[in-house]
Amino acid sequence: MNSSQIPHFDYIFTGTGLASLMTVYKMILSEKFIDKSILLLDQDSKKSNDRTWCFWEKEENIWNSIVSKKWDSALFASKDFNRHLALKPYQYNKINGLDFYNLVFDEISKHQNITFLNAKVTDINELETHVFVGTEEYRFTCHYLFNSIYSKAFAERQNKYPVLQQHFVGWFVKTENEIFNPEEVTFMDFSVEQRGNTRFMYVLPTSKTEALVEYTLFSEKLLPKEEYEKEIEFYLKKLGAENYEIIEKEQGSIPMTCYPFWEKNTKRVLNIGTVGGWTKASTGYTFKNSDKKSSELVKFLQNDNQGSISMRSFQKKSKFWFYDLLLLDILYRHNELGSSIFSSLFKKGNPKLIFKFLDEETSLSEDVKVIIKCPKLPFIKALFRVLF
Secondary structure, three states: OOOOOOOEEEEEEEOOOHHHHHHHHHHHHHOOOOOOOEEEEEOOOOOOOOOEEEEEEOOOOOOHHHEEEEEOEEEEEOOOOEEEEEOOOOEEEEEEHHHHHHHHHHHHOOOOOEEEEEOOEEEEEEOOOOEEEEEOOOEEEEEEEEEOOOOHHHHHOOOOOOEEEEEEEEEEEEEOOOOOOOOEEEEEEOOOOOOOOEEEEEEEEOOOOEEEEEEEEEEOOOOOHHHHHHHHHHHHHHHOOOOEEEEEEEEEEEEEEOOOHHHHOOOOEEEOHHHHOOOOOOOOOOHHHHHHHHHHHHHHHHOOOOOOOOHHHOOOOOHHHHHHHHHHHHHHHOHHHHHHHHHHHHHHOOHHHHHHHHOOOOOHHHHHHHHOOOOHHHHHHHHHHHHO
8 A cells, every 4th residue: 555645445444353344244245335445454363263252043144154063052050050941942152253254354355345454543533524544554534434443441431331341261171081061051150159249150062071161250350360260270170170171262351331332423433343332231242232233234324325324323222221231230339149130030031031132132021021030129229220
């Protein structure tokens, strides 16, 4: 690129995480954006298996070719009970990050109107007729910009909305002895010591001797890395792992908040992904929400009549945003209640209805059937706090 000229694009994506890549991939599949120039900017080249995404689904979808494992059953456990959940008509799906990146970038490489540049974004400046984007070396302009670069300042420098983190460390392990059930995912195991927090184990077994074992917290503060790893070691020992090899490690921290990120959207700049509020606030699940939002966004862009739409009108609050707000208010003030809330939900609740609720697809009467399983007093108190 000649840095003395400023290239112009119809759309620029700053950050190429899940939300950006899903959106661009669906733009390609729609065949409605062939005449649009698209630039993707990211300092990460997306060539490593840096994360694992999971989601439940009833039907096959456009991601089916890269699903590496499916489960029909899930275990929910607490100190007091274990429940084996038959998931049908749902299946629990696992996608490796690198498989997703390869699928999308392979498709992008076939289209001359789409450019990926491995560069760090340093400046975004919206003007009346276009948006200016700077990197350490180049300058660009665009008609619309989609930003997925998360800044902690967005949500964490305010006190109106609680901000927790879903933080975790995971080990991909291979054991000498057969200790895993490859037909059942451990969705949440709250039998681990809570220590005043919401802490659980999450296990994705791919064979009798191989699994991703993850120690996860929904809490405000992160732990020293060795504390997560000590808990994973202890849990593996409890499962009966005598000797094992750690094949790979992953770690992450996902903000859990009902902060209305979309209020930062402007006429030409739309925040997407985590920074756009696309993460499910009460669970930290990202893949399914991003799948829905990216489809909505592609449809929204198809209604653009010669630059007449404003990005401010893309996203609004829903009843599920309010439900999430109540739960996060409780966990922010009383983080130790997480285990009892989730245990109440899963002890006698209908798994199919719970997953439908978490997918934000339930009617009001179905919402009541789910919510009524939860402890009443904390939610009544949270309701009064939020309303008054």
